[in-house]
Amino acid sequence: MTQTPQNMKGNSFAGRLGRARVATLAVMMLERGWPLVLPLLVVISLFVSLSWLGVFRILPELARFGLLGLFLISTLGALYPLRFYRQPTPAEIDRRIETASELPHTPVLVQTDRPSGEAGAFAQALWREHQRRMAEKLADVGSDLPHTRVPERDPWALRAAAALLLVVAFAFSQSPFGGRIADAFRPGTVFDSIPPRIDAWVTPPAYTGKAPLFLTADASGREATPFTVPQGSEVSLRVTGGAGDETLSFTDSSGKTHEIPLQNAPGTTQQPASAATTSAGSAPRQFAGKLDADGVLSLGSGGSELRKWTFSITPDEPPTIRFLGEPKRAGNGALELNYEILDDYGAASAKAEFELADPQPTDAHPLYKAPELPLSLPRRGGDGKVRLSRDLTGHPWAGSTVRLTLTATDDAGQEARSETRTFALPERPFANPLARAVVEQRRILSLDANRKPHVLDLIDAITLRPEDTITDVAAYLGLMAGRTKLKLAQSDDQLRAVADYFWEMALAIEDGALSTAEKRLRQAQEALKQALQNGASDEEIDRLMKELRQAMNDFLREFAERAQRDPNMARQQMPQGAQELRQKDLERLMDQIENLAKSGNRDQAEQLLSQLQDMMNNLQAGRQQQPGQNGQSEMRQQMDKLGDIMRRQQEMMNETFRLDQMQRGDQQGDEFGDWQDGMSDQFQQFQDGQQGEGQQGRQGQQGQHGQQGQGQQGQGMTPDELADALKQLQQGQGQLQKDLQGLTRSLEGLGIQPGQGFGEAGDAMGQAEGALGDGDGNRAVGQQGRALEALRRGAQDMMKQMQQAMEGDEGNGGPNGRQQGANRDPLGRPQGTTGPDFGNSVKVPDEIDVQRARQILDAIRKRLGNALSPELEKRYLERLLEMR
Secondary structure, three states, X not given: OOHHHHXXXXXXXXXXXXXXXXXXXXXXHHHHHHHHHHHHHHHHHHHHHHHHOOHHHHOOHHHHHHHHHHHHHHHHHHHHHHHHOOOOOHHHHHHHHHHHHOOOOOHHHHHHOOOOOOOOHHHHHHHHHHHHHHHHOOOOOOOOOOOOXXXXXXXXXXXXXXXXXXXHHHHHHOOOXXXXXXXXXXXXXXXXXXXXXXXXXXXXXXXXXXXXXXXXXXXXXXXXXXXXXXXXXXXXXXXXXXXXXXXXXXXXXXXXXXEEOEEOOOOOOOEOHHHOOOOOOOOOEEEEEEEOOOEEEEEEEOOEEEEEEEEEEEOOXXXXXXXXXXXXXXXXXXXXXXXXEEOOOOEEEEEEEEEEOXXXXXXOOOOOOOOOEEOOOOOOOOOOEEEEEEOOOOOOOOOOEEEEEEEEEEOOOOEEEOOOEEEXXXXXXXXXXXXXXXXXXXXXXXXXXXXXXXXXXXXXXXXXXXXXXXXXXXXXXXXXXXXHHHHHOOOHHHHHHHHHHHHHHHHHHHHXXXXXXXXXXXXXXXXXXXXXXXXXXXXXXXXXXXXXXXXXXXXXXXHHHHHHHOHHHHHHHOOOOOOOOOHHHHHHHHXXXXXXHHOOXXXXXXXXXXXXXXXXXXXXXXXXOOOOOHHHHHHXXXXXXXXHHHHXXXXXXXXXXXXXXXXXXXXXXXXXXXXXXXXXXXXXXXXXXXXXXXXXXXXXXXXXXHHHHHHHHHHXXXXXXXXXXXXXXXXXXXXXXXXXXXXXXXXXXXXXXXXHHHHHHHHHHHHHHHHHHHOOHHHHHHHHHHXXXXXXXXXXXXXXXXXXXXXXXXXXXXXXXXXXXXXXXXXXXXXXXXXXXXXXXXXXXXXXXXXXXXXXXXXXXXXXXXXXXXXXXXXXXXXXXXXX
């Protein structure tokens, strides 16, 4: 019974001791081997870290070989300490166990030791008893932790830095820019990059209206042909592939060079391209910068130049603005300005600056600032001339002498100023004495609020005997209410409210409800004009046109009611021989404005709206028409002769073309001749309608139809008959040239210098006569067309000279030296009695122009709606739709 436990106890003791010896062996091996292996592990970790960071991929071949050699030498040096490693012996292991377990008298050594010499039975029993007692002390035998003494050798813990670098490199190796261990042993890694793809373009400023310029590779190397771009253009360059070390620099004409930074993602700072460590074939690199001076743009990589472009910068010139005439009063009392704004890309804004010319008291307290008058801008591509009419009669400065300066600013912030003109700001004339007095009081109060007591005294003087001076009780009550408001007013806002009340009261006394309708009409016209200039939508144009029509109807209704109440006014507005103002004329004109605006031809719509404003101004002003004098009658006769010459030249060109086509045997000439006949009919009807002589128009039409009949009958002409017809046309062409010479002499006798167009027309008629004599109908038609065009130019020049002569003779007939309504109907149109209209009075685009504009707009919108279109192209198309 006692042996079994002892055997079991012995077996348990032996197992514990064996495990302790194995653990102690591992601890001693780690203590002796770790300091010797650690340098080798540090060298290996550094090599792997540099590989994962991609250092070997970007190093040149020589540097890569040098770094590999350094690591090889470091590895051999790290292997040398391993030769000093010594394996622990069993005695050293037992001694380490006894030391770790703090066992006295070497109980572990006793278990394997033997007595020396020959021992008897008693000695053997005594030794076994000693071993048993020592074994009882080994119940808690064990090992301890290793003590490598590495901190003593590395007090700065540099080994931890190598481990940290290894962890960071491993994380970086998972990115697109990370490297691999094999990169250190792969030759030519730096030359394995993808050949770079370079995309470069220049985007001009949006206000220039110019399309982006793409810099092609073929044109990049030609320094003799620089790219011409506007000042402030933005150059963009994108590099895909390549080595990743590209740099972009710009050298100006003075030799100064500066680098263009690399454009990073939003939220990151910009850095030079030389600091980028992207690998070959990685994400694209994009550069962006502005071009403000002539110079050369160069793209380099690794010390070599990849591309370069030479640029010639077109400077943005400052705008210029000047008066084209003195500021003057329009027929309806509005301020009319004629000015010119010139800028290379169009001005962005313009305004008029007013200041009082008469010195004001030092202690004056004005209630209102100078009038604010934003100026209309000329359309892009035009001649820069603008005529602006703006009603400032409601401003307190109206009637005062002011100094006016025009200013214009372009999109680059450059400003220009015109010369200063001094004139009297137009004011509204009031026929009612009470209205004039109220306006004068309002003006005194507005210019100096300190004169409030003086204005109260004036009102008291006016209302001293109201039964003798004021016939309208409502006007008296309104004036007394205004006096009470003025007496109680203390602040500037209250005083301005009183001044506005005085103005409305004066309008009510003078015109009743007409002034309100007139104000609504002007507001509707101005709102529609601003919408056309700002590119409003079709829905907005519909709404504004409805408001304009309603305001026009209200104004005409009130105007007609006032004319019925005042017979003198009716006779003044409708003199004998004037054309009647009809509602359908205005409706037709507004329909044309709306159709042009919706079709995209907003420039022409704006011109028609300006003409509508002129018509209403003329109607409001009540321009009188005076009977023509003898000189004017002679001018009208000469105009009639010119119209007859143009008609005959048109008919002769049609007949020449018809005979030429018959001579060639071309049956298509009949169709073209029919078209020419239709156009001739329309031309003759237009002339007859302008002249107001229906009988002459019918005779002209019969003459044309007669020629058409001759042409149709002449389809069966023999060659001899065709030759006789051409000879007759030659004689007619010569007579027409003589008639033109006689007209030129007559004009010189009236003091009108014939323009260059009449001379060109005479030369073309002579050449047409010679071509007809040679039987060359084709050349004759061309010369006749040139003569007809030159006649039209000469007619326009003659009309201008006649108008200037009439205005000079009748300079005392109206304000500003202009006769009120001379040769005009109430809508401002030329009367039919002044001769034919040569096409320069109202310019309405042909239907073919409107259709072409609509087709262009549809094509742009279709292209813009394509989702696959590039972004740059979409931006350019959007700017085309916004251009005015």
